[in-house]
Each structure stands twice: as C-alpha cells, then as structure tokens.
Amino acid sequence: MFDRNNVQPSRSTLAGGIEILEENADQEVENVLYRGTQKGMKRLEKRQRRVALGDVTSQKANKIHNAIHNKFHLTRNYFDKENIHSPAIQKEQKNTGDDERNCLLVDSSDDSFTDEEQGDEYDIDDLLSRRIKDQQLQTSEVYEDSDGEMQEASEEDVENAVEPLSPINNDEIQNELDKAFEKYFQSVPNPLDDDTNDVVMVVEYASDIFYYLRELEVKYRPNPYYMQNQIELTWPFRRTMIDWLVQLHFRFxxxxxxxxxxxxxxDRFLSKKTVTxxxxxxxxxxxxxxxAKFEEINCPTLxxxxxxxxNTYSRDDIIKAEQYMIDTLEFEIGxxxxxxxxRRISKADDYDFEPRTLAKYLLETTIVEPRLVAAAPSWLAAGAYFxxxxxxxxxxxxxKHVFYSGYTSSQIVPLASLILENCKNASRRHHSVWKKxxxxxxxxxxxxxxxxxxSTET
Structure with a gap:
C-alpha cells in the first residue's frame, strides 16, 4: 500500500505556472514543477479551482500562446494520412453531449482566437496559413527579422522543428541481417541452451512472440510531428511533464x-487531440x-x-480524463x-547483468528526446545496449547481437550518438532520470x- 506519510505532495502543477509564463516567457518551465516536487515550496500561484476544459479562446490562453510563440511554429500534416485536416480545431467534436464535453481537453466550438485587449481576431485558416508561411523562416537556424537583419533562431524554435530519427536501411544492412538469421535461427530449440528447460522463456514461441511485438511497435507508433499541431504546448513543456512523471513513477x-x-x-493521445x-x-x-492498471499488480489508487x-484535480477529473483518453485510443494500449x-538482446551476452543495467539508464534518457518520440522501442533498446x-x-x-536485436551497428551508431549527446548535460536535460x-x-x-x-573528453 502506498504510504502517504513518506511522500511529499507535488506543490505545483503546470497550470500553476501560468502567471509566471505570462510575465516571463523565457523562464524555463522546469522551475514550476521542480520547486514543488523537489523542494516542497508553496504553490507558486493560486489557480482557479475549476478551469473550463476547453478554454483555448480565453484571454489567458491567448496571452500564454502569444508570450511563448513569438513566431508561429511549423505546421505539418498528420503522420497518419487518414487524418489530414486542421488539427487545431476538431470540428466533429462540436455536437458532443454534456458528459463528453466535460472531459474534452479542447473546446472546438469556436473557430477563432481573440485577444480582448488587442481587439484582434484570427481565423483558424488564417492562423494555420501564417504558420505554414513561417515554415521557410524556421527550417534553418538563421532567419531574417522584421528589420531585414539576419538573426539566429532561438533554441526553442530549433527544438520545436526537430526531425524524427529512424534507422537506415539498405542492401548491405539487409545482407548482414540475413547472415545473422541464417547463423543463429533455430527451428527446433537447442537442448543445450539453458532457456530450453525454462518454461517461462517459452523458447518454442520466442521468435513468433518478438515478431508480433515488432508489429505492435509499428501499429502503436505516435505521430512524430504532433507538437506542430498543438496550440499551447511545446517540446520543453513535454520534457517538464515527463520529468515530473518520472518522479511520480519512482515514488510509487x-x-x-x-x-x-x-x-x-x-504521445499517442496528443497525436489525435489538441490539449490546453x-x-x-x-x-x-x-x-x-x-x-499502472495495465502493467502493475498493485497500482496507485485515485x-x-x-x-x-x-487536490489540484479531483477524483472525478481523473476518471473522466481516463475514460476520454481510453476512448480516443480505442482501448488499444498494448x-x-x-x-x-x-532482455532479448542481453541473451547475446548470456544475460550479463552489467550492460543490461547500464542500458536501463541510457534507455530511460530517451523518453524526453523529441527526435525519438516515434522511434521503435526495439531500436531504442538496441541503441542503449550498444x-x-x-x-x-x-x-x-x-x-549474435545483430540476430537478437534485429539491428546492425551501422543502424545503431546514430542513435547511440544522440543518447550520448543527451547524457553530456544529464542533470539539465533529464534531471529526474539522472537523479534516480x-x-x-x-x-x-x-x-x-x-x-x-x-574521461573521453580529457
């Protein structure tokens, strides 16, 4: 049973930092959560108890949006070609009932963003067209400002324009994969293999099981460009929330x-819905x-x-959000x-404890990296172990490593380089993972x- 007495509650939330973001858009949003979850400081700002779930047209939301986005972010079509539409407004949600409307995370009933102070109104089509037009300015790290001078793009602009990383494939790589398969694949279990006599390992079905898992990782892949469809969210916000989730996960x-x-x-939910x-x-x-309900024997209670x-959110809030998210994902959470x-890759080294343990840390650092949002988990595992x-x-x-991982070294090196790059400033890039x-x-x-x-840099 989870012991509340040994855990300090989170003293602030993302919503609690709204006022700070209005005053200083350049301040790292990490401070909002860190000051609450790690130092137990008082709540930064007293938030309204019941915030309208879909209030993207409110004055406050527009102030946040304008403060954070001095330039509109890049816009892309959905990765899923069946969902090519204006993602900022889900028009089919207009006629939802009262119960469903209460758990919607975005209100789709208004097609404009209005700033009461400025008196300006932007139509959604105009908003998206301006974002698309601005794409040419943000695809490079240097752009021309309003005065005609060349300015270097900010770190946030570059990060929000990231391209997903994926393994390369060519004939040479395929030949190496085929060679590994021919050498190590066994249609009949080897009686000398320790796993053969272990009923838990089910060696007779291992190849079929992992073939199926490789299919699932593709099926449940999120849209790598979903952040371009979010009005208020950015990759740094995602990193901050994940950092907080790591702390929550560790405490439970x-x-x-x-x-x-x-x-x-x-990530899959944000690929389909816009969230404030x-x-x-x-x-x-x-x-x-x-x-937790899906994976754990004993999961945290409401x-x-x-x-x-x-008590920032009530039991009712969590239940309604859970129902709505499950329905949006069509109950597919496998x-x-x-x-x-x-674990499969470590078999190549007879389940050596040391590389697998170290790989767990390297693997967990990938969850905050925007370029790896849609990366296959099998590839991430191979890169961390490598x-x-x-x-x-x-x-x-x-x-043998190629056979059990399904990837050659040439496919893994770019990923390993990215993981290593993120580990160079670990306490800033993924503080909670590093501390854990x-x-x-x-x-x-x-x-x-x-x-x-x-040691390698000296």
Whole structure:
C-alpha cells in the first residue's frame, strides 16, 4: 500500500505556472514543477479551482500562446494520412453531449482566437496559413527579422522543428541481417541452451512472440510531428511533464514498463487531440493511471494520485480524463515498450547483468528526446545496449547481437550518438532520470556514464 506519510505532495502543477509564463516567457518551465516536487515550496500561484476544459479562446490562453510563440511554429500534416485536416480545431467534436464535453481537453466550438485587449481576431485558416508561411523562416537556424537583419533562431524554435530519427536501411544492412538469421535461427530449440528447460522463456514461441511485438511497435507508433499541431504546448513543456512523471513513477515504485507505456499513451493521445496547457498535467497523470492498471499488480489508487496532485484535480477529473483518453485510443494500449527487447538482446551476452543495467539508464534518457518520440522501442533498446557495452569497454557487436536485436551497428551508431549527446548535460536535460539512477539502488549508473564521458573528453 502506498504510504502517504513518506511522500511529499507535488506543490505545483503546470497550470500553476501560468502567471509566471505570462510575465516571463523565457523562464524555463522546469522551475514550476521542480520547486514543488523537489523542494516542497508553496504553490507558486493560486489557480482557479475549476478551469473550463476547453478554454483555448480565453484571454489567458491567448496571452500564454502569444508570450511563448513569438513566431508561429511549423505546421505539418498528420503522420497518419487518414487524418489530414486542421488539427487545431476538431470540428466533429462540436455536437458532443454534456458528459463528453466535460472531459474534452479542447473546446472546438469556436473557430477563432481573440485577444480582448488587442481587439484582434484570427481565423483558424488564417492562423494555420501564417504558420505554414513561417515554415521557410524556421527550417534553418538563421532567419531574417522584421528589420531585414539576419538573426539566429532561438533554441526553442530549433527544438520545436526537430526531425524524427529512424534507422537506415539498405542492401548491405539487409545482407548482414540475413547472415545473422541464417547463423543463429533455430527451428527446433537447442537442448543445450539453458532457456530450453525454462518454461517461462517459452523458447518454442520466442521468435513468433518478438515478431508480433515488432508489429505492435509499428501499429502503436505516435505521430512524430504532433507538437506542430498543438496550440499551447511545446517540446520543453513535454520534457517538464515527463520529468515530473518520472518522479511520480519512482515514488510509487512502479515497473519500468509502466513508465514507458505512460509516455506512449501521452504521445499517442496528443497525436489525435489538441490539449490546453492547464490540462496537460491531467493528461499525464491519467496516462500513468491507465498504464499502472495495465502493467502493475498493485497500482496507485485515485486517492493516492489526488494527494500527490494536492487536490489540484479531483477524483472525478481523473476518471473522466481516463475514460476520454481510453476512448480516443480505442482501448488499444498494448504497446510492447523497450524492456522485452532489452532482455532479448542481453541473451547475446548470456544475460550479463552489467550492460543490461547500464542500458536501463541510457534507455530511460530517451523518453524526453523529441527526435525519438516515434522511434521503435526495439531500436531504442538496441541503441542503449550498444552504448552500454562501449562504456563498459566492449566494442563488440557480433552477428549474435545483430540476430537478437534485429539491428546492425551501422543502424545503431546514430542513435547511440544522440543518447550520448543527451547524457553530456544529464542533470539539465533529464534531471529526474539522472537523479534516480545516481542512487546506489540503481548502481549509480548515471555517475558511471558521467565519469566515462569526462574521461573521453580529457
């Protein structure tokens, strides 16, 4: 049973930082959550108890939007070609009933954004056309300002225009994969293999099981460009919420599978619906609640979650959000996550404990990286394991590793480089993950990686 006495509640939420964002748009939103979850400071601002779920046309929402987005972000069509439409407004939601309207995260009844102070009104089509027109200015890191001078794009502009990373494929890679398959595939279980006599490993069906998991990771892949369709959210906001979810996940002592499924549910939901900033944290905690029910034997109760949120949202809020999110995802939450693939790859080294443990830390750092939102979990597991072997002094990626991972070294190197890049400033890029794995319980994996990076740079 979760012990409330040993846990400090979250003293602030994303919504609690709204006023700060209005006054200073350049301030990192991480401070809003960190000051509450880590230092137990008082709530930054007293928020309205019942905020309208769909209030994207309110004056406050427009102030946030204008403060954060000095230039409109890039706009892309949905990754799913069946969903090519103006994502900022879901017109089919207009005639929803009262019960469903209460759990909508965006109100679609108004097709304009109005600032009462300025008296300006922007039609949705005009808004999107201006964002598309601005795309040419933001695709490079240098753009021309209103005075005709060349200015360097801000870090936020570049980050919001990220391109997803994916493994390369060519004939040479396919030949290496075929060679690994021919050498190590066994239609009949090897009696000398320890796994053969272990009923839990079900070696007779292992290949079929992982083939099916590879199908699921493609089926439940989120739209890598969904942030371009969000009006108020940005990648830094996502990173902040995930950082908070990692803390919540750690305090409840949940399984790694639960965390990865939580992030997948959030990303897939945001791929289909537009969410306001003041409901973003509700999406995160509801996704955690769904994932815990799916993965855990004993999951946190509603009272536990409400307590951790310091009653910012009620039991009713979480239940309605959970119902709406599940319905939006059509009850499809069987995303496999990277952990089964990580265990599978470690078989190539006879389930060596050290590289697999270090890979868990490297793998968890990927959840905050925008370029890896839609990356296959099997590829992420391979990249984390590949890098962990290098850090531990083994540069060997044999055909056996290729067979059990499904990826060659040439496919993994770009991913491993990105993971390593993010680990160079770990305490800033993914603070909660870094702190979590700095603990002795996790064998100080983050410290090992830090020391290795320093040794290679000197």
């Amino acid at each position: 002592q949940l399984l790694p599978e639960t965390l990865y499924l939580t992030i997948n549910i959030v 900033l003041n409901r973003f944290q509700l999406v995160g905690v509801s996704a955690l609640f769904i994932a 009272d536990d979650l409400v307590y951790m949120l310091e 995303w496999p996550g990277p952990m089964p693939f990580l 890098l962990s072997k290098i850090i531990l002094g083994s540069n060997d990626w044999s055909l 794995y700095f603990d002795q319980k996790h064998y100080r994996c983050s410290q090992i990686v830090e020391e290795w990076i320093l």
